[in-house]
Amino acid sequence: MSQRELPAAFVSADVEGPLYDKWLAAxxxxxxxxxxxxxxxxxxxxxxxxxxxxxxxxxxxxxxxxxxxxxxxxxxxxxxxxxxxxxxxxxxxxxxxxxxxxxxxxxxxxxxxxxxxxxxxxxxxxxxxxxxxxxxxxxxxxxxERFTMDEGLSRAVLTIFKRLYDAGLIYRAERIINWCPRCMTAISDIEVDHSDDEGELISIRYGDGDSAIVVATTRAETMLGDTAVAVHPDDARYSHLIGKMIALPLVNRQIPIIADEHVDPEFGTGAVKVTPAHDPNDFEIGLRHNLENIVVLSAQAQIENTGTEFDGMDRFVARKAIVEKLRTEGRIVSEKRPYIHAVGHCQRCETTVEPRLSKQWFVKVAPLAKAAGDAVRDGRVRIEPSSLSPRYFEWIDNMHDWCISRQLWWGHRIPVWYGPNGEIVVTGPGESAPAGYIQDSDVLDTWFxxxxxxxxxxxxxxxxxxxxxxxxxxxxxxxxxxxxxxxxxxxxxxxxxxxxxxxxxxxxxxxxxxxxxxKKMSKSRGNGIDPLEFMDRYGSDAVRFTLARGANPGADLALAEEWVAGARNFATKLWNATRFAIMNGANVEGELPSVESLGAIDRWILSRLNETIVEVDDLLEKFEFARASEIVYHFAWDDLCDWYLELSKETFASSDSAKSQRVLGLVLDQLLRLLHPTMPFVTEELWTAFTGGESLVIASWPTSNPSHQDEEAKKIVAQLQEVVTEVRRFRNDQGIKTSQRIPGRFTLSSEVSNYESSLRYVLRVDQPAEGFSPGASIEIGQVKVEFDLSGTVDVVAERARLTKDLATARKDHETALVKINNENFMAKAPEKVVIEIRERLATTSADIERITVQLSQLPQA
RNA sequence: GGACCGUUGGCUCAGCGGUAGAGCGCUUCGUUGACAUCGAAGAGGUCACUGGUUCGAUCCCAGUACGGUCCA
CATH class of the missing domain: 3.40.50.620 (HUPs)
Incomplete structure (x- = not known):
């Protein structure tokens, strides 16, 4: 195993293709x-x-x-x-x-x-x-790789069709189906998209004199196919008319006035026209009352078979013409335009769907749907996130029979053959129908x-x-x-x-x-995102990471180009961190030094690595891609790059670097493994260069190592981080450039006393020289850092900084005090919380005292 | 009409019973010893509203308002 030099920059386009080819070849x-x-x-x-x-x-x-x-x-x-x-x-x-x-x-x-x-x-x-x-x-x-129309899958289709048919779960029947007059085929319920469209609501008077009755419709043209008028049986307004016949305008057909529970007496006049051949509800009414089904619309949605002047007209043309004619006959009672109502559209071509009586093949779903619901109900199948399961139950428990025949040519042809005397034969794989039988001309729904x-x-x-x-x-x-x-x-x-x-x-x-x-992406908004473009610009890893990072279970995610750029930056960060590691002798050779022999910074990063492994594994198990990505991102960028590498630079530059080199080797190796599923290309490129290994695709996933968990090291590094941040803040407030070295004196607590040289390296603070005269100091807990700024301390900035710290400390102290003074809190809160609040009270009061003294010692500006 | 989800910093979202987090954006400084596709330091939230439960609620419960999705 040997390391390979990495180019100065990561160019995704150069590595992705060759890597994928390598994986395929292997x-x-x-x-x-x-x-x-x-x-x-x-x-x-x-x-x-x-x-x-x-x-x-x-x-x-x-x-x-x-x-x-x-x-x-x-x-x-x-x-x-x-x-x-x-x-x-x-x-x-x-x-x-x-x-x-x-x-x-x-x-x-x-x-x-x-x-x-x-x-x-x-x-x-x-x-x-x-x-x-x-x-x-x-x-x-x-x-x-498979295709739903390939030979094997087609055999599967024939097999299941026959089994379902033999089990009585596939049948042929004349029903109201959704018909797309443009695609010229039946479609299933879910292939219809409903939208609230502007239409009209026309109230028409049927009959005359005492027996006149007013009905309302949004599809006036269907009146030509009416075979009844229905009212609710308890509706007193119409009880005297039930059973009477009434004349249907324009066609002068006598139709009955019937009573049906289905009618909503609250809606409109409480009376509805019944067109069994062109409305699913009316069809049901028709079945209950033995009404005739009169089809008045052709497959192309033109009026037909009415013997009126409207025959041959398109449905929408006819709608206008019929209303006009009714108006001249004085039968229009009212017209409401626009009238917003739900209209069904073909999912594939957006044409307005026409409910139409038609002979089609159906799957009888009741027993199948029961089993499908139960499998989820009894936990054999889990829906993640579970909050979406009610949606599943609601649908599957109320599923209508599934119309599976399509009047198309592209698809699996229905394996049903009709004999000369109406016999029906269903053929399984390899079977053929008797001579002279003719195959059903329809194909199956693609979802079949x-x-x-x-x-x-x-x-x-x-x-x-x-x-x-x-x-x-x-x-x-x-x-x-x-x-x-x-x-x-x-x-x-x-x-x-x-x-x-x-x-x-x-x-x-x-x-x-x-x-x-x-916002939803749509052509009309022009806000669509092409993943291929983003892959070109930022690399596949960046696109993948951005998507994974946004993927909370069952929830939509927003995507912006800047975020993909950010993910690309992350890949670059990994690239540079690995280059740094190689330059500094990090390696994966030999055993990891014993934990006891390591310094706190090394032990801390191992501890953090261990926590990260545990968390990522746990989150992936729960399909929490966003949180898992967040965890690794934070570990890589913040813990490893911003802290570990910075705090270790001094060590890497020293003669005592071997142990840290091995630790960094392990951490980087494991980190790249953790990231590989999400960012396969850049991690593969880096890992093979760094470890000399064959491929991350077949490398083993990191396992947690509880012995690396180290609370003491975490406390020490937390203290180091606090010191670094406070000194940086001071330098910033004082306008001291990051690159400028200044003399300073550290007075460290026993925990962090071993890390003075690391602190000096990171903070660019030199050993105090002869005549060092501290003019400013920062205190962080037990740690004190003093600087000799040769009388150039910016007193105003320093006072502002301390005043702000004092305000924060006072506020925190106050909230802690309120709790301590609350008897109920002291009596009922858990021990752990009480201790925590006590500690907070102590540290904040110490802070207040210290800062107050510091403020009083500042020279007057 | 039914079901479900959401309402947290400028934007998009995490968190979910004990001092509010991220990414992007914003401000100031910086060509530093892997990285300007970067670093450092900051600003910025009474966690929609009203009640309730609790020692304690952004988090649990109920209701309201607004937004969204699916189904009818």
């Missing part, structure tokens, strides 16, 4: 199912095949990589499994847009050709994000296949060694925004497919990355 990231080590598994939330690395991925990946690298160093067989999602609608939209440039639609080229084009697109442009993950340093096992991700990627349905070794996964790390989309669905399918074994032990949720003011 195969460090490859996990083996044959290993005897305990497994630690994370499956990556598969990014969309057409996606590129955004700041949210950077956060998500950084946290996962920290855990994986940490556990790998701790001796686990760490598997981080990468891959991508085929991204159904999103991907199909990309290729459709491409076709549109040539003036084509997918229908022009046909299904087979279209799907071929999507695959071609994937080959050529897909997977951009994979290279970006390498830049970030993701230590994923590339040999296991990603729900299988934790086990399909490990070889399921085969009982592979990998599946046995790495399932269930250890922890799932993801943003709370996809708790429902993905996490809950993995729970549903994982428990079902794996005989009740949940897909992960822990769900560790993080928040969203926001801008420096905590």
């Amino acid at each position: 195969g460090y990231f490859t996990a083996s199912a044959e290993s005897s080590k305990e497994p630690f598994t994370i499956v990556i939330p598969p990014p969309n095949v057409n996606g590129s690395l955004h700041i949210g991925h950077a956060l998500d990946h950084t946290l996962q990589d920290i855990l994986i690298r940490w556990k790998r160093m701790k001796g686990f067989e760490a598997l981080w499994l990468p891959g991508m999602d085929h991204a159904g609608i999103a991907m199909q939209n990309v290729v459709e847009k491409q076709l549109a440039l040539q003036g084509l639609t997918r229908h022009d080229i046909g299904r087979e050709e279209f799907v071929k084009k999507v695959w071609e697109w994937k080959q050529e442009y897909g997977g951009q994000i994979l290279g970006q993950m390498k830049r970030l340093g993701d230590s994923v096992d590339w040999s296991r 296949s990603s729900a299988l991700w934790p086990f399909s990627t490990l070889g399921w349905p085969d009982e592979t060694e990998s599946l046995k070794k790495f399932y269930p996964t250890s922890v799932l790390v993801t943003g709370y925004d996809i708790l429902f989309f993905w996490v809950a669905r993995m729970m549903l399918f994982g428990l079902f497919a794996m005989d009740g074994v949940p897909p992960f032990h822990v769900i560790a949720l993080h928040g969203m990355v926001r801008d420096k003011f905590g």
Whole structure:
């Protein structure tokens, strides 16, 4: 093992790429199912095949990589499994847009050709994000990379579909679903984003004379499909009308007035129009009252089949036209515009979603959701932070059946075949339908296949060694925004497919990355942050450290460029500290000298190192990335660089430096290990140069050493720090430059008497020469430092300094005194606290006395 | 309407029952013996409000106000 010289400056761009290549070539990231080590598994939330690395991925990946690298160093067989999602609608939209440039639609080229084009697109442009993950340093096992549409995962899809179907948990039914008229497909409830939009609320009079009834609607065009008017059964205003028929305007259809509990008598007139084919609530009413379902909107959301002049009109055009016509007929009672109400939009294209009666495939979720809820309730799966679990329960316990069919071409085709007489055959892997059967033309929701991700990627349905070794996964790390989309669905399918074994032990949720003011990033605000740009400018380590440092469990984090620059500065600090260590002979050769043989400064840094190791380990175990990062940062910059190195410089320059050189060697070695999961590149570069070791990736994680814990050393160094700070303050107040050497006399307490030369070195205070005549002094507890400023003491500054100290001491003394005089406090407070307050009282009164004397001795200005 | 979270220095956030912390920003000084991508010294918070519990509350409890997120 030998040390290597380091260049004067750290240039991240020069080292990152080569280091990652080195790690890949060495195969460090490859996990083996044959290993005897305990497994630690994370499956990556598969990014969309057409996606590129955004700041949210950077956060998500950084946290996962920290855990994986940490556990790998701790001796686990760490598997981080990468891959991508085929991204159904999103991907199909990309290729459709491409076709549109040539003036084509997918229908022009046909299904087979279209799907071929999507695959071609994937080959050529897909997977951009994979290279970006390498830049970030993701230590994923590339040999296991998977794609939701690859052969193995497709087999998993067929297998689970058939099993669910055979178990009666997949069914086909005519229901109201969310229909996107632009994507021309059904979408599930959670693929609909609701926003409060400006619309109109139109009150329309149905019928005439005594039997007239007024209903209100925001979607006037749907009235063409009304098949009833409903009122609450207890509503006295309408009791005489229940059971009567009334004429539906414009189409002149006779519809019944019915009574249904569902109607809210407080809302509007208390009477509602019922359109079972175009509203989920109305559909339910229709079922209860055997109403006819009249579909009046086409797949493109145009009016159809009404036999009116509105047929063929777009829904929004028709809305206006119908209101206009009703107005001319004198049927409009009132119009409210704008009327703000919740409107659903397609998550992928923002088109207003149309509730539409349609025949689709569904997963019957009740039994699956019960199991998924129970797994968390009984503690087999833990949600971190636990404060987010109510959100999970609320959703999973009230989950509606999941519409899984999509009228798309890109995706897993539904393995259902229809016979000539309406027979239905579901085919599993390798099975085929009887001749003449026709396959369902729809594909499955993209989340259907990603729900299988934790086990399909490990070889399921085969009982592979990998599946046995790495399932269930250890922890799932993801943003709370996809708790429902993905996490809950993995729970549903994982428990079902794996005989009740949940897909992960822990769900560790993080928040969203926001801008420096905590505002949501959005295109319209123009406040988006590109992680790749920041990596270019400040290095991957800096981006990673900034994200980790902000990552409090389940909470959003703000990000600013200046903070990334600060993290880059931290990397530079480590770089320079390591250069200093090498220059000063720090090393990792041989045994550490016995603790008893070491001075207090060395013992102190070992003690602090030990505390840091314990705390970091504990915090990472709790997914407290922010606090763990904070702890190491503080240890590295403040304790090691600002204090240990400064207080030790004198020792390193002396002939008695060997023991401290070894201590610094150990501390730096361990510190770089602690930081490696978060800042893999710079630590690797430094550690290999410093220790001559092969790689930090496979180095062992530091373990705590209780014998290094040293309260005495901590007290001594605390005293040294206080002396240094007070003298610096004095020098500052007196306008004495840091670089200027001044003579001074130290009168030290017994604890710190051995460290006078260190103090002199740090403070640039020379031994008093002949004729030393102290004109100013500072007292810190038992320690006194005197200076001969040859009568040039700035009395005004000195008086200000002492006056301030006196005020502080008096205030502290006062608060302590109040407690001591409080009988209840003395009687009930714990012994430890009482002692502490007594001590404070004593020190503050000594301070007050001392400062008062000093002030009185100051010459009059 | 339901659920949850937040309200701490200029900004973003930790802390959480015994004298308020960090990063960034700000002020002053400094080309020092690894580091100006730096160092030193500072300024700056009645911890949203009102009650309660307690010897003691930023921290626990209740309520209020304001902000945010998710679901309907």
